[in-house]
Amino acid sequence: MLLTYIVLATFAGGLLSVLVAASLTVGVLSRLVKSLVSLSAGILLGTSLLNVLPEAFESPLAHPQALFATLLGGLLFFWLLEKVELYRHVHHHEGDGHHHHHHFDAEQAGRGGLAVLVGDGIHNFCDGVIIAAAFLADVKLGVATSLAIVAHEIPQEVGDFIVLVNAGFSRRKALLFNALSGLAAVVGGVLGYLLIGSFEQGLPYLLVLASSSFIYVSVADLLPQLQQRLAWRETLAQVAWLAAGLSVAFGISQLLHGAH
Template identity: 35%
Template sequence: MTLGLILLSVLIVSLVSLVGILTISMSGRKLKNIIFILISFAAGTMLGGAFFDLLPEAAEIEGILIADIFLYTLIGVIVFFLIESFIHLYHCHVGYHKPHEYRHKPIAYLSLIADGLHNFLDGIAIAISFLVGIEVGVAVTIAVILHEIPQEINDFSILIYGGFSNLKALGFNFLSALTAFIGALFAYFFSASMGGGLTAFLLAFSGGGFIYMSAANLIPEMHREAHFDKSVLQLIVLLLGIAIIFVITNFA
């Protein structure tokens, strides 16, 4: 029964990834007109997710030093830099020598990797909470859903910005969400042997990935906007994304 509740909860959370379907009805021109706002929101939610959710959770694990969290975060930044460098090299080898000729921007693939890892961790959290008690499991599932709504809008926006079509972005985002099942099953069968050090590493590593994508890809893209009024709007949306994650992680 417990395993069934865990899998049902993970399925419900995974279906939140389809929130991007709300933009399917938009024309390509209309979506293009608001993409700069979506990118600002994505940058904000990524920074908020890293500094208000992932890193604090890693720091709260017993026996983990703050210095270790910084190290794991730095490893995440470096690994995501190497992954992006590999993607750039791959594109060059297959004949795409100029950034504007890429069929898909590297940020799209980085987002899928980071989101997959993040959903894997969500699956672990849901499974462990149900092993503690059904009431705890339901509460954690609701909290994850509230957290995932802005996160999935973020992920969908990045995939669209990265060159994916609406339907392709929706499909890949859903596939990435399914890694939560792997995390849930892993935690259910191996929770007794899963140490806090591994969980802390995964949390901080994922946080480092979020920081890298926001600082190296999304925020520089925001600087392309030359109009003052749009730049101010971008800043407001960036801060809104950060604020939403802060509220969800502290009061949800």
């Protein structure tokens, strides 16, 4: 039953993002991504700090100092992955208000869209392993973690779609690329389920690695995008979306602790 939950959860983000991208115009998607970036920043930060990390530190199988060392190593690991462009977060694109130069999206897509496909595929594979680890620790934690990943996956995949379309891809081909990269999450989830289940002692460390991924994406990618000088109404909207994300994570945290 757990494997079924993991497959459904890993499939959900890619499916939803493809459906959203297929049903809306690029202009509407660009505006939608701005709001979803704020929402996903709140959900990722809240989920990592209020749900996943507490679950890891409550485990009697690991020492707190070792878990903090894992958190530090995870942050550096994801930084290095992004440094070599294997852990991409494609929210930036031409026309997003950041004054990118002409042909920016073509450069982001890389030759034949390979850069987007490889980078996003690795990102999704890691997300799949994270979802598997969370479900193996606790089903409700798995649901909370999946929600956080789906919340980030939609603007991530929509950003990929916009970049590919602006780089000259047809909508059908861009959607196909999104669907292919989304399947990597399912592969990561299944492999995570098969491998992690045999190493129960390593589960707290995998949960900390999951948190390091969420924290890194939020602090290094999402929050800096919200640091633009904006009109007060737009700033209030950003704060409201961020608060909504934190509220969702906090509500799930209350449910998790109530279950214990």
